[in-house]
Amino acid sequence: MRKRSNEPVLWVLFSAGGVLAALAIPVLLFLLFLAFPLGWIDAPSFERLHDLVRMPIVRLGLFVLCFFSLFHWAHRFRYTLYDGLQIKHLNHLIFPFCYGGALLGSVVAGYLLWNFR
């Protein structure tokens, strides 16, 4: 019997990440990394931001966002390399780089959020 493809699972991760990234990332990127540091909008104080991330629901949400967004990147970037640069013959390098990278990022996110003090 032929081995079952894991492509559908990877596609579902890609797709879920695509939705979450589209919904959440533009506003977070704009506020956290442009508007707040550059003073376009009054930034929340360190304590408020810190207390916000201490909330379990926020941490869970951030982990879900990181996990799915990273697998979204892995899948799409893998196919960008295949189609754009036509280097599908390097699959044995590209595959572990993309999904391994996503997995590593998720572990780092989990570690930081679990140990957040």
Add this chain to the structure above:
Amino acid sequence: MSQPPRSSSYTEYHPRWYRPRVSTWWWMGRWSYLKFIQREISSVFVAWFIVELLMLLHALSNGQGAFPQQAYREFLIWLRNPVVVFLNLVSLFFVVFHAVTWFNLAAAAMVVRVKGKKIPGALIAGSNYAAWIVVSAILAWALLRA
């Protein structure tokens, strides 16, 4: 039953057809191709945002030290570096591009039927944009409440 055709077993590279080599820069030739590659490249900026988010969490996380805000202040200074500001502006363009193309594509990819009638794509795209506004408003409210 006849024998299945020999090509039925899957190969990643079709062994027999002649396929001319396509230039690595094939996507530069046409606007729609360029848009396709732009959409695919947006994923790199999604990943970049996650990296920055993890850096922020790391900087915020030393709340109980002697100088709890030190790492956070340094992170804010780093975010004001012109190179980083430029990178984040480019990232903002790409993540918005991702959101718009994603919502528009969902309307084309999803066929939703109610009582046998197909719901028009514009309605699906519209509800996606509505969800985008609601989620953005909630996240902005959570951050700005302070």
